[in-house]
Amino acid sequence: MPSAILSRWKRFIDRYVKGFHSIAVQLYLLFFISILIPVLIGGYLSYQKSARMIEEQVSHVATLTIKQVRDNLDFVFKRLDDTSMRLFSSPLIQEALEGSGSSEPFEQYKLNYDAKQFLYQIIMNMPEIMDIYILDVNRENSVISSSIQSLTDPWETEWYRRIVEADGRTVWFGLSNISYLKGVDMGIPVFGVGRTVKEVETGRIIGVMFIEVRGKVLTDTLGEMRFGRTGYTYLVDEGNRFAYHGDASLYGQRSALQLPGQTEVLEVEGRQQMVIPAELGNGWKVTGIVPLEELVAGTVEIRDLTVWIALGSGVVALIMGYYVAQRIGRPLVHLSQLMHRGETGDLTVRSPIQGRNEIGRLSRSFNKMIARIQQLIERIAEEESEKKKAEIRALRYQINPHFLYNTLNTIRWMAKLQRTDDVAAMISTLVHILESSLERTGPIVTLGEELQLLEKYMIIQQYRYNNGVTLSVQCPQELSGLTMPRMLLQPVVENAIFHGIAPRDDKGSVGITVYRQGEDAVIVIEDDGVGIPAEKLPYLLGGAGGSRTGGMTRIGLSHVHQTLQLYYGSDYGVTVESREGTGTRVQLTFPIRQKEDAYVQSSAG
Known part of the structure; x- marks a missing residue:
């Protein structure tokens, strides 16, 4: 009885081993392995490289976007700074602030009127400007573009003090819901730029200039600039105070985040986020905040897709391997099709069939024949x-x-x-x-x-x-x-x-x-x-x-x-x-x- 069982097992093993010598079995295993293994390796490498490329590309695009925003804001601020310099160097403004030197009130009125007309002309050419105040430090000959009275004493305001302390340098003021000049809520956010006006010959401060600008210039540029679903952009001044933020209640408040000198991944608001800073010409910094999980969200989909492709490839490899093993004549059919295409004039056909058996030799002979015919036709x-x-x-x-x-x-x-x-x-x-x-x-x-x-x-x-x-x-x-x-x-x-x-x-x-x-x-x-x-x-x-x-x-x-x-x-x-x-x-x-x-x-x- 035991010998009968051993004999049966021996016959089974012999039949199993002999099966590996069958070309059908070899083709089956080769087809299965040649499909599944490259798919698994290629899928893993593709996932790793795709994840790395997506992260780099998104980071690169976000950086370029921030730089483009920086350039747009620099253009806006440069235009406003040039306007302030134009007012600073205007002889008309100088004369209006210093007075006519005449006892006739009409002469002083005429100078002030001409200076106001000059301000109106600038405002007409730059519709983003709301008002221009040029205050006489002696409170006598101020030039003001608006007829609306301020609710506060301009000479006693914080912005007046900061401009005087700057001693001729340009001073920028971030977005505020309260007008710097009027002291009331104008219904729209505003920001401003100011500098002192000095006497040309002596350098003595004779006035303080403040240009109040509609905040739409900044909100339009930065408000629509978002990265992913929760990423955002904000603007801070030299003191790291919010000059712009998506939350208007944060205007003027100090940011808790100390900005790095270059793009870095930092913990912001309890999450790992990519911080992309870019410094403007006036010393402010525009910053993009990109959540890291959103940055690499696409790679998760690639990983899942790779797994499904690998599973699907395994199923396909099983089915096709069995099919090829059973239909060994398929290569001959394919070679016949290539011959027919060559007969109709398509001399670009080449047989991919390789091997040392008769089919492989026939495939190589066919390729040589087609190549020779193509050479002859090209020569003709x-x-x-x-x-x-x-x-x-x-x-x-x-x-x-x-x-x-x-x-x-x-x-x-x-x-x-x-x-x-x-x-x-x-x-x-x-x-x-x-x-x-x-x-x-x-x-x-x-x-x-x-x-x-x-x-x-x-x-x-x-x-x-x-x-x-x-x-x-x-x-x-x-x-x-x-x-x-x-x-x-x-x-x-x-x-x-x-x-x-x-x-x-x-x-x-x-x-x-x-x-x-x-x-x-x-x-x-x-x-x-x-x-x-x-x-x-x-x-x-x-x-x-x-x-x-x-x-x-x-x-x-x-x-x-x-x-x-x-x-x-x-x-x-x-x-x-x-x-x-x-x-x-x-x-x-x-x-x-x-x-x-x-x-x-x-x-x-």
Whole structure:
């Protein structure tokens, strides 16, 4: 009996051990481990890094926000300080405080009136200012912008004493629900800035200035500045008293928190909070308070999400591992799909299947085959591109001899007539045109450069036709920078002059109009020449009829048409409209491109 049990256990263990040699079991275990272990490791590392990044990013954003608030407040305070300096240095204020020196009351009244008008002007330009008091230390010639009487004696107030003790330095006063100047609740919080006014020559204090400002300037900037659900921002003066706080009852009270010199995590109100201080130009400090638990609240969600992802990945790994083990033929199906994609033209496909078995070797052979086919097609495409470029150059070389023959013939006749100056000017212009056709900067130019070349070409035509041909160009400035193949407009204009205007007995004109049509540029070249017979129009762009239909007219227009199609495709090119005795209209259409990204079409593309 015991031997039977042992034999049974031995057979069970042997069958279990042999199961590990099965490729199905190996695939199952490998798939399960390869999914679950990376998810667990990646999830843990992702959680740690995400938590660190979120804390750093939130801290960085909060610091930048506080700095931006500091800059905004500095701008406000600098503007108010500049206003106080303007009043301090005003000769009008100086004279009003010192008195006219005349026994006539009217003279003193006039000085005081002018000074008040000056204050009103400042208040009109700075609506945030409520009132400006400039008190004479002798209580005789004070300049006050408000007609409302103060309930307190200004010369006996705390702010008056502090300004006098400051001896010319700017003194700032934080938000208060009670007006500093009136001594009553004005319904809105106010703050102020003050300084003494000194006699220019002796430096003797002759007055005390106080500018009372609407607190909306501060409350609007700081009231909406919150960090998280319970974070907040406040402002303290040099004595660490609240110049602003979300709780208006704390205005003027001393803060229990001693601010650090830089961002630190401190215990505030019984909680760990990040304190972000920033000092203003007037000595005050704006401070952001960010609760630490809110700062890292997002990381808790990431941690929970990571746990759920790990659990879900474990379940998925069990199911998929079993599925792959049972369906060993799946890699072959996938490889067949990749072959089908390659057959349809997608040569970017690569098989991810690895291994030393037959499937792995087949996968590597497939990848090598696709890569080789892709290399061959790229080589064919490159050769086709070079072939098209050679065709474009050949078309251009058909045009240049004809243009050169006409120009040299004109120079020959001018030389016979001994017009040496004109010959020199014409040869100089010809040199510029030929130099541009050398393509030293490439076959692509801007429309502006092409029009400049056309202007040089028209100089030659003016000599040739005794100023009998005029050219007008209408091109919007924003289209002058678009790119196009070189030497496209000159053949069309030359045909318009030679075959359209020259056969006439009187003068003629050529007009060029450039405009935008959707994403394309359209160039229209019109002349008022003799026109083209209707039976020749179908052959001008290289159709049936060969070189007998139009001579160089067909070659020039065919060159332009084929060049545009070789560069931009069959949707672009040249269209020709003409009526005998009226003139000809040639239209060039090509896509708008502001950089030299034109391309040559190829059959492989």
